[in-house]
Amino acid sequence: MKNETGGVVAAVDLGATSGRVMIGRVRDGALELEQVARFPNGPVPHNDGLHWDFTALYRHIVAGLAEALLREPAIASIGIDSWAVDYGLLRAGRLVAEPFHYRDERTHAGVKAVHAAVPFATLYQHNGLQFLSFNTLYQFAADNQLQCADRALLIPDLVAYLLTGAEVAERTNASTTGLVNVATGEWDAELLARLSVSPSVLPMLTDPGARVGTLSGDAQKQVGAPVEVIAVGSHDTASAVVAVPMASTNAAYISCGTWGLVGVELDHPVTTDAAREANFTNEGGVDGRVRFLHNVTGLWLLSETVRAWEEEDGARIDLSELLNAATRVAGKIALFDANDPRLAAPGNMPARIAEVLRDDDQAVPVTREAFTRTIVESIAQAFAGALHTAGELTGREIDAVHIVGGGSLNRLLCQATADRANVPVLAGPVEATAIGNVLVQARAHGWFGPDATLETLRAAVAREFSPARYEPRGGNPG
Template sequence: MKRVAAVDLGASSGRVMLGSVGPEVLELRELNRFWNGPVRVHGTLHWDLLHLYRSVLDGLHLAGRIDSVGIDSWAVDYGLLDTHGRLLGNPVHYRDSRTDGVMERVLSTVPASELYAVTGLQQLPFNTVYQLAAEELFSDAATLLMIPDLLAYWLTGEIGVERTNASTTQLYDVAARDWSDQLISRIGLPRRVFPRLWEPGDVIGNMLPDETGPAGEVPVIAVGSHDTASAVVAVPAADDRFAYISSGTWSLVGLELDAPVLTDDARAANFTNEGGVDGRIRFLRNVMGLWILQECQRVWGDDDLAGLLRDAADAPPFAVLIDPDAPEFLAPGNMPARIEEHCRATGQDAPRSRGAVVRCILESLALAYRRTLRAAQTIADRDVDVLHVIGGGSQNELLCQLTADACGVPVLAGPVEASALGNVLVQARALGEPFPDLRAMRALVRSTHSLRRYAPQGKPADWDAAESRLDGTR
């Protein structure tokens, strides 16, 4: 039996989980769960990295004897080290406004078609390349580390960037599987700051004595350090004819492929080709996800999600529809007021109750999933028999049913802690557990975790009409 610690950092909360893996055993136990969110300092949104690191250490100290540690987190954000290995300022949050207008400036130097031909990455204004282009790099900036790699560096003293997270920077050659020296040079960034790349399963190094405590030598192992890469490892699929939604603050909707799709159609549809474990490609598109609902709850001061979902289930269907990917929904703020303004701008009556607002958000998300899934299948020429919803959003029964209805395929919901499970499985394999491939890992997830099935219901014509109506408001 392997006992490993999975550090899993999401965009709104973090957790340290104790994983146990053995023959027919795959278990998780939560050791420490903690808040994660932006801190505004003089108008700039930052991540509180020292709080996160302290919380990670607290969780690891509760783990007792463990065989290894792995870290995954959200993508695109980074920290810069100086020549002495010291952090140059708190990492900036991707929702900060510093990248406003930067994408257009970069694309005037490197056209979107050329950028996509190399990176295969979805155009999002907060991608790492635009964050770097937005700031004046310190003259003594020596190393760029993505968030999981920064925490691993503090734990071990070893420097490098894990490949799946590097693939989200828009500075990574997805075909060559390495940093793109050409793009880095054309955009005017110093090549020196981009370190060596790790593969999922590589041993980064042992925890330093002052961090290990009484546990002895404990290796930190590179996992799929982009949390979605780890989550997709734990998709409980029986074959390749599946799609997935990693559902949380963001929803990542897509397919798992053997090779990137770098066609003009893929670029026009704004699909991304991110690296996965075992060299797979996560062909997906980001959809805003449950962030809009989370911000509504924050503004309302209402944490009774179950009650809100009951009210939403009773609200009239398709009364109000929004585009969840509209730019006005990206930044923190008064989300109910923004929905009301969005409705006015698109000629709709704003929802009049909280239940109606929630119904609007969830139906609009389901329509966004439908559009994305159908485009992915067409562009990648892949048929899908089942849609796996993993992550925290898999607990939202109303959203899962609406998703099945909208997409017209069965939805299998779970596991909830998919990122932590994928993290644990990659560590266990690196420690010698006999997982020859992803299929073997997924078989263990299926045999040890309960899933909930949602069959499509309702009238497909109603969703066709809703999609047409939403198209008319764009």
């Protein structure tokens, strides 16, 4: 099913709580997605800290790709995206250990070591990244095995390596490491030297749309065909932003799942003192665009709270029913700082949110529906603050915000964001990351014509997906 106007590709889309393998069918500019596999993901405690069960994750990926090939034997290529910053170390071509999870506490020591060598203000001029204690350069500083490794590969690049044997670093995800120069888009040699990171541990950078390699060896046998792997926006947010059908040049986006990535798309980075002080980041986008954004803790707060309640009850909670009940909560809504560092680690989230509320002289909600409403409104308040700051820092008057990803299905969150930001919210598509992954592959095959731009791809999204619209209701949201 491959010709000049369309064909079939596979998208591997890995999130912090689950992963999927999707089939993407593109025909004459139209797009269709089919999920063929979904599997769990999450932190696993080891003696030395939190890790990912990457071995199981890779096994699920291969099984999903094999199923995709059974359903569509003419799959033209595979694209891989995932969360950012985490990596695996290779020695003599083999994975040294299961990759660390970004929420592991080892990163705190790494922060001190990095900032002792390079003050944060200087660091920001080099890499343009907001301070997040788990960024890769801090993890490197805390990693006692890095000096013994031949190569460090970010998660999607590690998957690609195991499939093809090719060692590359896709640029959108590499930009989140803190080791890419924000002005040149290349590995920052001066920064590497100051942080005592050997350049040899970092692979060659490659662009979205580039051919990475072809399935070989055991991977080819297990999947069933020598399919090509094409680099996409391998940071999942970069792929998601590809699929945001921007309503205007002043539209903002929120890619909302475990995290809420709140920002605007720019042609050039903003590395002013004001941007640094506001903790805004300049991450790489597809086609050299800049994702100027701020990380806000997203639905992690809600999912961790619900998980704690389910453990307490010994039974599953219907989230849609809980959210519907939360919409009916009346009166003043208690709010907390969704980005409070005390809420970053897993475990006992309701008690820790209650502690944050009490420390801020806020009443702790008594019922679960009221507690849920507080969580959702607090996330929305954080979104609204980040949107306001993004507009100020870029001189843009934001006139709409697109919420894509799983958060676009949360009607309470979408309406609360519209109310608190006082701009219309356009919700969807929910599968933005997989769509962006598929579209970049399709463009690489020429299925959108020889001169297809990001705007061409977004026009295809706009034709296929009608967003839900939430208008701000005005007044005091509570």
